[in-house]
Amino acid sequence: MIGISACLIGQAVRYDGGHKQQAALKRLIDRGEAIAICPEVLGGLSVPREPSELIKGDGMSVWSGQNEVQTQLGTDVTQAFKQGAQEALHILQQYNIDTVILKDGSPSCGSAKIYNGQFNGTQIQGVGVTTALLQQHGIRVYNEYNWQTIYE
Template sequence: MILVSACLCGVDCKYNGKNNLNEKVLKLLKEGKAMPICPEQLGGQATPRPAHEINNGTGADVLDGKAKILGPDGDDATKEFLKGAYETLKIGKECDAKIAVLKARSPSCGFKRIYDGTFSGNKKDGNGVTAELLLRNGIKIYTEENIDELLKEF
């Protein structure tokens, strides 16, 4: 089973109440190969909700207690993001997921590049908190931006 960001399947769970539908990810779901997850909703956050970014670090730093996930007004959602990451991992273990296709640049799901914490649109190297936790537990990560690499393996 492949974990996939629910927003990529067309679920309106994105911070602004919309989705990031990706037809290739939706096809995996329709073929019964994917399990949709939204770490932010699994962590108890409402939809819509303020956008959040990792402040002074990356998902690795959040997991290690060295960084926080803040909204534009400084609201701290670190606890909810961590809960969502661990709930996602629990689902991944239950369905024996070895792969995840996650939303690029997200503070939860971003892989290799995430927003830099300034709400300016700038990016920095690093993973979101859920992507980092899944990686630490042996789950290979893709995003919608490199899904074609995954599809070549099928």
């Protein structure tokens, strides 16, 4: 059993009310081989919601208290992101899941890239808030571009 970002299996949970469904990942859910999670929704954020980005670093620096997550209009949503990450971790631990496939680029789920905090579409290397927490707890995080390596 693995965990998958809900947006990657077709659930309309993204900030813009959309999804990024990938048929192969949806099939894993349909076959009962995976469960879907959305840390941002688990943290109490609405759908749709204002875009958010990590401001001064990545998810690791959020957990060390050196960074925050803000909406495009400057609202601090760090606590919602942290709460959602903790809820996602709790769910994964309940199912003894040690591997997830999360949406890259997301301020929660990014595992290779995140946006630079300037809301200009520029991506930088880094991890999201949820990815950072999951990795700290020994959970392997893949994204929609490299998940096939799980099965090699």
